[in-house]
Amino acid sequence: MTAGYPTQDPASSYATLQKCLPTYLLIDVSGSMQPHQAALNQTLRKLHRALADSPRVSEFAHMSIVAFSTQPWVVLEMVDMEYVPAMPEVMCDGATNYGPAFALVRQRIDTDLPALRAQGKAVMRPCVFLLTDGAPTDSGWEAAFGALVDRNWNRRPHVITYGFGAASEHVLARVATKAAFLADGSAAQDEALAQAINSLLNTMVASARAEEMQIPTSAPGYRSIPVEYVD
Known part of the structure; x- marks a missing residue:
């Protein structure tokens, strides 16, 4: 201890910081999503408006959007949605390659979490949240997924999956670490997509209220399926 200056308990200091849940929306924009491209962009705009109008939620659950098809790309870098003037639009085309998408999310986590901590936030x-309408078209994607959820990596994320259209129940269950949902067929695909985004939004609202991650146990229009990966 330096003379004249009391030390501060690091745990006590951490507890006073604004909590932040880094949230990634990983969304399939492959060619099979082309008929639903307008609905997808409309749904993303609604998500943006809902979060921008809820500062408490958007401040707690900072969000990044990553789209993937043949290759993945960052649609929106990690941000408080209150400060995003408009949601970028996405185009749907290409294959459904999971491996590069998981690898990119892992890279972004390694970039985003230190940046949020540098802003003085208590980063959780x-x-x-993975949204997909099909099965992976690339072989060997499991290695990239394994790296993303590696128990020896302390930044590994929770993964929650939503599948609709021709999504594979087996893959959804294999990729999820906390919860997996498959559309029950009661709604058209455009509506199923909107229902998945609404479930994501409700999860973020509940988590912000609790100031900790709340895992969804159900989603309207979807049935829950058992996860294979146990975190």
Whole structure:
């Protein structure tokens, strides 16, 4: 201890910081999503408006959007949605390659979490919401997924999956670490997509209220399926 200056308990200091849940929306924009491109962009705009109008939620659950098809790309870098003037639009085309998408999310986590801490936030374990309408078209994607959820990596995220259209129940269950949902067929695909985004939004609202991650146990229009990966 330096003379004349009391030390501060690091745990006490951490407890006074603004909590932040880094949230990643990993969304399939492959060619099979082309008929639903307008609905997807409309749904993303609604998500943006809902978060921008809820400062408490958007401040707690900072969000990044990553789209993937043949290759993945960052649609929106990690941000408080209150400060995003408009949601970028996405185009749907290409294959459904999971491996590069998981690898990019892992890279972004390694970039985003230190940046959030540098802003003086108490950063929680991140969460990835995967939305897909099909099965992976690349071989060997499991290695990239394994790296993303590696128990020896302390930044590994929770993963929650939503599948509709021709999504594979087996893959959804295999990729999820906390919860997996498959559309029950009661709604058209455009509506199923909107229902998945609404479930994500409700999860973020509940988590902000609790100031900790709340895992969804159900989603309207979807049935829950058992996860294979146990975190």
